[in-house]
Amino acid sequence: MEDGRQQVVGLLFPSDFFGRPFEEQSPFxxxxxxxxxxxxxERQAFQSLLERFPEVEHELLVQVLTELDAAxxxxxxxxxxxxxxxxxxxxLMLLRRSTLIGCxxxxxxxxxxxxxxxxxxxVALYLGTTPETVSRQVQWMSRNNIIKIIxxxxxxxxxxxxxxxxxxxxxxxxxxxx
Amino acid sequence: MEDGRQQVVGLLFPSDFFGRPFEEQSPFxxxxxxxxxxxxxERQAFQSLLERFPEVEHELLVQVLTELDAAxxxxxxxxxxxxxxxxxxxxLMLLRRSTLIGCxxxxxxxxxxxxxxxxxxxVALYLGTTPETVSRQVQWMSRNNIIKIIxxxxxxxxxxxxxxxxxxxxxxxxxxxx
DNA sequence: CGAGTCTTTGAAATGGCTCAACTAAGGTGG
DNA sequence: CCACCTTAGTTGAGCCATTTCAAAGACTCG
Numbered sequence: 001m002e003d004g005r006q007q008v009v010g011l012l013f014p015s016d017f018f019g020r021p022f023e024e025q026s027p028f029x030x031x032x033x034x035x036x037x038x039x040x041x042e043r044q045a046f047q048s049l050l051e052r053f054p055e056v057e058h059e060l061l062v063q064v065l066t067e068l069d070a071a072x073x074x075x076x077x078x079x080x081x082x083x084x085x086x087x088x089x090x091x092l093m094l095l096r097r098s099t100l101i102g103c104x105x106x107x108x109x110x111x112x113x114x115x116x117x118x119x120x121x122x123v124a125l126y127l128g129t130t131p132e133t134v135s136r137q138v139q140w141m142s143r144n145n146i147i148k149i150i151x152x153x154x155x156x157x158x159x160x161x162x163x164x165x166x167x168x169x170x171x172x173x174x175x176x177x178x
Numbered sequence: 179m180e181d182g183r184q185q186v187v188g189l190l191f192p193s194d195f196f197g198r199p200f201e202e203q204s205p206f207x208x209x210x211x212x213x214x215x216x217x218x219x220e221r222q223a224f225q226s227l228l229e230r231f232p233e234v235e236h237e238l239l240v241q242v243l244t245e246l247d248a249a250x251x252x253x254x255x256x257x258x259x260x261x262x263x264x265x266x267x268x269x270l271m272l273l274r275r276s277t278l279i280g281c282x283x284x285x286x287x288x289x290x291x292x293x294x295x296x297x298x299x300x301v302a303l304y305l306g307t308t309p310e311t312v313s314r315q316v317q318w319m320s321r322n323n324i325i326k327i328i329x330x331x332x333x334x335x336x337x338x339x340x341x342x343x344x345x346x347x348x349x350x351x352x353x354x355x356x
Numbered sequence: 357c358g359a360g361t362c363t364t365t366g367a368a369a370t371g372g373c374t375c376a377a378c379t380a381a382g383g384t385g386g
Numbered sequence: 387c388c389a390c391c392t393t394a395g396t397t398g399a400g401c402c403a404t405t406t407c408a409a410a411g412a413c414t415c416g
Contacts, residue, residue, distance in 0.1 A: 003347055007257040009250040020247075022240055027247055054232035061239045062200055068242060069198075069205055071249040072187040078256040079185040079306030083404065120363065128257030130405060135364055152363070152412085169181050261372065298395065311372060313396055330380090330395070 008126035009071070011117070013097055017063060021047060033118040078128045086127040087137040088167035091147070095157060112157045113150070141166070186304035188249070189295070191275055195241060199225060211296040256306045259345075264305040265315040266345035269325070273335060290335045291328070319344065 001007075009028060012018055020026035021043075041049070050057040077089055094114040116123055120131040127134065138155070141147045146163050148156040157163055179185075187206060190196055198204035199221070219227070228235040255267055272292040294301055298309040305312065316333070319325045324341050326334040335341055 001254065001258065001346075005258045007254040009253045020243065022243065028250060050236075054235065057232065057236060057239060058228075061235060061242065064239065064242050064246060065198065065200065068246045068249060071246060071253065072206060075187045075249065075253055075256060076179065076185040078253060079303075080179065080183045119361095125257075131363075132365085132406085133404060136404095139364075168179075308373060309395075310374085310397085314372095317396075 006125050007128065008122060009074075010067070011097075011126065017060070021050065021060075033122065083127075083129050083133045084137050084140070085167055085169070086129060087134055088141070088146075088163055090123065090127060091155065091157065091163060092167055095160075112160060113154060114157065115154045184303050185306065186300060187252075188245070189275075189304065195238070199228065199238070211300065261305075261307050261311045262315050262318070263345055263347070264307060265312055266319070266324075266341055268301065268305060269333065269335065269341060270345055273338070290338060291332060292335065293332045 012030075018026075018030060050060065077086055081089065091114060094116075095112055098114055099112070118126075120134050124131045124134045138147070138149070141163070142149050144162070146157070146159050146166060148158050150156055190208075196204075196208060228238065255264055259267065269292060272294075273290055276292060277290070296304075298312050302309045302312045316325070316327070319341070320327050322340075324335070324337050324344060326336050328334055
């Protein structure tokens, strides 16, 4: 926003497309969180490519529809989840994403490990909260044996089931830990 | 959500398309807020229509891209705006939308009037807040001569500029009214 | 080894939610 | 046509989750 506040509206993983076809420029900015390899198309050329090959445009449409669904799911999270639920949901999303891509699965399939691809600050910006709150929630999950902190960026999900429940509602877990 | 909490992820206006092509069903539900006239396509038929007429699919793509931008804008609102800013932004969005469609403009172009198309509750659900809070913010804007409440559902925007500022940051207005 | 950045932790302040009461507006049936 | 009931909106007060502010570790990199 103009006043400096920020909101992350998406996370891109290898093979994802980004940009804004059919507009002069994207209303959002893009930031690399890691080293990246980008395949760039010149706008005009890309658009005429889409025109010439409807199958390609079709694929793009399908992907954009998926992204729209994801964005709306995220709106649900931003709009009605507590900080704890947000962090839990985020971990679950990372888990889903990374096993999908198959980056982590190679090691050990039964002790799922996820890594924050970006700084706490960016995670917080994505979740609509603050770095401090993210930190507190992560620590809480660690204390409650839901995750194990490997190195501050990396987490072993020791109890995926509990994590899933945390993402949905926290009340009963509060009692458990009391 | 499964536990009963709700989040409205979009508002549809006349001529808008909805549904989820290329999937069995939409992950979201749709609710009519007013009497509506709907044009329904049978899924299979619609999909083959898209296949046969790439120009139509192109139009759909353009619209979906626009919706994606809108959804992300809304994520910014949900993630980092205060309740007051949210309500102000919502009024502005309604204003933009309705003048675009030209429903209200007919009357008097210089005293813009907007109408909540849905109940306070639904507005709150859209903004990620509660009906009480929406009410309080609307009343506050009325007291501060930003809007004039016509009939609880309808508002005259007496000071669009102040409204725009309220949507962005409230601090300076607080001082003004103190 | 020091400078800078990121994360964690604590304590205090606060915005918005919850709960509850009150008012207004329909809608219904006697 | 008027009591009655129901639903929607407003208003107030107290409370609590999260933010804010501040400061102390941990890590990284010249």
